[in-house]
Amino acid sequence: MSKKNWLAAAAMGAILTGAPAMAQTTIAQPELAPRVRTYVIEAGAMKAALDAWARQSGRAILYRVDEIQSMRSPGVHGKLGEYAALEAIIAGSGLVIHRDPSGSIAVSRPNARANDAALVAETADAASQASASEATVMTDIVVTARRTAERAQRVPVAITAFSQDAIREKSINNGSDLQNFTPSLSVLGDVSRNQESYTIRGMGGSGGPGTGSGPGVVGYFAEVPSSASGPGNFYDLASLQILKGPQGTLFGRNTTGGAVLMEPERPKMDTVEGYIDATIGNFDRRGLQGAVNLPLVDNVLAIRLAGQMDKRDGYVRDVNTGRDYLNRNNYSLRLGVQFNPTERLRNYTAVNYLKVDEHGGGSILLAVNPARPYAALLQPYLAAQQARGVRQTALSVPTFERAKNLLVLNNTEWRVGDAVTVKNIVSYARTRSTSANDRDSTLLPIADLLGAYPGGWNNNLRTVTEELQVRYDRGPLRVQGGGFFLDQKTPAPLTFRTVNPMQVGGLLGGGPLIVPQALWSTLGLSGPLAPALSLQPSAHVDGRSKALYAQAQYEIAPNLTATVGYRWTWDRFGGDIQAYQDADSYQIFSKLAALGLVSPAQAAQVIGLNANLCVYDAFKAVAAGGFPTLKYPNCTSPTFNGKSDGATWQVGLDWRADPETLVYAVSRRGYKSGASNPIVSLFLGESHPLFAVRPEQVTDAEVGIKRDWSLDGVRARTNLSAFYTWYNDIQVIQRAAISGSDILTNAQRARVLGLEFEGMIIPVKGVTLGATYSYNSAKYLEYDTIAIPAIPQALTAAQPSRDLAGTPFSFVPKQKYSLSAAIALPIPAEAGRLDFTANWSHQSSQRVTPEAQPFDTIAAYGLLNLRLDWREVWGARLDLAVFATNVLDKTYRVTANPGYNNSGFAGSIFGEPAQYGVQLRYRY
Secondary structure, three states: OOOHHHHHHHHHHHHOOOOOOOOOOOOOOOOOOOEEEEEOOOOOEHHHHHHHHHHHHOOOOOOOOOHOOEEEEOOEEEEHHHHHHHHHHHOOOEEEEEEOOOOOEEEOOOOOOOOOOHHHHHHHHHHOOOOOOOOOOOOOOOOOOOOOOOOOOOOOOOOOOOOHHHHHHHHOOOHHHHHHHOOEEEEOOOOOOOOOEEOOEEEEEOOOOEEEOOEEEEEOOOOOEEOOOOOOOOOOOOEEEEOOOOOOHHHOOOOOOOEEEEEEOOOOOOOOEEEEEEEEOOEEEEEEEEEEEEEEOOOOOEEEEEEEEEEOOOOOOEEOOOOEEEEEEEEEEEEEEEEEEEEOOEEEEEEEEEEEEEEEOOOOOEEEEOOOOHHHHHHHHHHHHHHHOOOOEOOOOOOOOEEEEEEEEEEEEEEEOOOOEEEEEEEEEEEEEEEEEEEEOOOOOOOOEEEEOOOOOOOEEEEEEEEEEEEEOOEEEEEEEEEEEEEEEOOOOOEEEEEEEEEEOOOOOOOEEEOOOOOHHHOOOOOOOOOEEEEEEEEEEEHHHHHHHHEEEEEEOEEEEEEEEEEEEEEEEEEEEEEEEEEHHHHHHHHHHEEEEHHHHHHHHHHHHHEEEHHHHHHHHHHHHOOOOOOOOOOOOOOOOOOOEEEEEEEEEEEEEEOOEEEEEEEEEEEOOOEEOOOHHHHHHOOOOEEEEEEEEEEEEEEEEEEEEEOOOOOEEEEEEEEEEEEEEEEEEEEEEOEEEEEEEEEEEEEEEEEOOOOEEEEEOOOEEEEEEEEEEEEEEEEEEEOEEOOOOHOOOOEOOOOOOOOOEEEEEEEEEEEEEEEEEOOOOOOOEEEEEEEEEEOOOOOOOOOOOOOOOOOOOEEEEEEEEEEEHHOOOEEEEEEHHHOOOOOOEEEEEEEEEOOOOEEOEEEEOOOOEEEEEEEE
């Protein structure tokens, strides 16, 4: 078989279980290549027999699941040619074999629609152009939204799916890029740029500063809960899927907003293949990725090794140090092993490693609250920043972000019989990260995180998951059920170093110690504030989650299927924390005494009280009317614990009106784990209403239609969904609520309503137009914040309850749309193919906090990306592309630090400027 036809067959294999409808064709059926093999295919379900033939023959085959789902095959045993074996498998079934000159193979019932023969040829043509731009063919990506492989157009769920080619062509490198092409998805970060927070249909977020909770949009890698944020994830994938709305029945807790599924390319048993892809561009961009697929034992063992590296200079520079922020410096490696010892047993093992070592976010100061303590000091810095613009900054901390992530998983699938399959998925993950950031975005030491202790980590989690799933699939009934277990803990203490302004009397003193400029050099200061270093030598968090679930699909009438699912989840979470005041920070009082500004006795008193003082023990002692005496290393470790549980469910109905039309209606319940606030337990006790955070509950109703069109040579696809969501006990963050720390609380009720559209049309050959649109109206119906009492020992003033009903959600653009156009440019056939694509994405303004304040809204913005692809350059296995992103060089915000009403300042990070480059890919 030629290399081109082999690529066609391999691509067709990706849609093995969901080809378009097909009928008998008049194309002559030449004999298959005379490859004789020994076939061992048991009698049983026709689908299982055809899949076994595909594996044992090494050929892809197209069929429609609904046409064959009730059929049985007599099987085949013996040494036969491929065609003879296939004829034996379908003997007596009434199925007909089709084959076109490219070698594409399909089976269908003879009474299928006559004009579907054209679809067979079109699908084969699309497969043979697997490396071509997705915008030039009407592709249908295989998805795993229901934990099994299906065509996206056949799944009654709102999904946006991308193949690896689409990811490459749209320059999707992280979540911020992904949101530009996904309806209802919004991705924002914090001061740490790589800590991206996904929100879908108004639900998601990153959880809170306490334990429990977590993001409301969960990433999955090869069916294992993982992280979809940050760099190094979106390469060598079979598909990238964004599922919208609650997904809790099959995917578990916390998927109240949806899920992001990353399905890696798995090793292929019968071909040596791979690619290498290099990118260079402005900002000294250097990128490299590649993969190699190696079969080791025929039809039994194969491996796939892939990796990527991305380096780029930052686009924000520190005017004092010259350090560039928002750079890229990361690499990752991935090993996949496919082991199929028998026809009924398939085993996939993957090891994924990621390392990030970047300079972090270059935050920009945007506003200063004149009513807050540091206003007079911050105003000159704000004026200087406004004069510099958003591509330069001046920070007191050389920020950075470092991470090492390891994931090892095993997915074993055992086909017990014709109708029963058992799957077991086990994983081990180790996630470590540390970062330094400057939240006040100035040279002043007001809110600075210096990162972990040397050699330590701010975040260090070991996570083990185990899931056992049983599937039954026979006739009109499909059932999936199983159990899930997650255990998470910190194998080593979490450490932090935080800098805040020195107080006049030390930790429990009055206002900030402000030093006249004439004394700065004498006291060794670079500004008017003396920094006080707080050290956290130890903290631990742990969590455990268990769940049982089941979901059934039943075809109650031809092409009419009902779905019912239920899941119950139990969560436990807790931890401990320890902190003390660095002794060296207080030596400034000795210098003040030497200058005669304070008496030696006063200096000795402040130093004696505060040096190495156990922070939380001191707060508790003062709250009880006592005097703080405990010093490090004799600090206690306050503990905090909590638990929650809840149900998720799904009921739905979908109707295949015709082979190209799917209509569905579904209602789902989502559950997000409860949480606790350690800072509340320290100052107010665990009985205070602010300590325990209730779990979220989300209930939605969604209707949708997925439709493919073909009329007079014009082909189109239109997918439309509309939804209404009831949202209760929404977990929200109250900024700097206690002792300058954020806390997680509950808003009572909210609603989200909206619609989504994804469409594509091919009006003439070589021209493809696409569009996406989403509308989301999300607002609180009842939101009374919990009042916070005055806490003298925490230097926290009383905060009354506030009524925020009617305010819009944060991080939810009301409208988003994207427009794309792809044109195949005329060049000689022997020169290859030349495609020009343009993508325009736009989103309306979005709030970043429900409280009114300056810069509480990210303004609307639009981005234009252009790309020119020259494929199969002069017949070689070489592709050359020239690309440009954010061509109009728009300035837009991608993070928010809305602390204006609390800490007294607001800042942000801005998105990437115009970039351009050249990409070269060699396939073998």
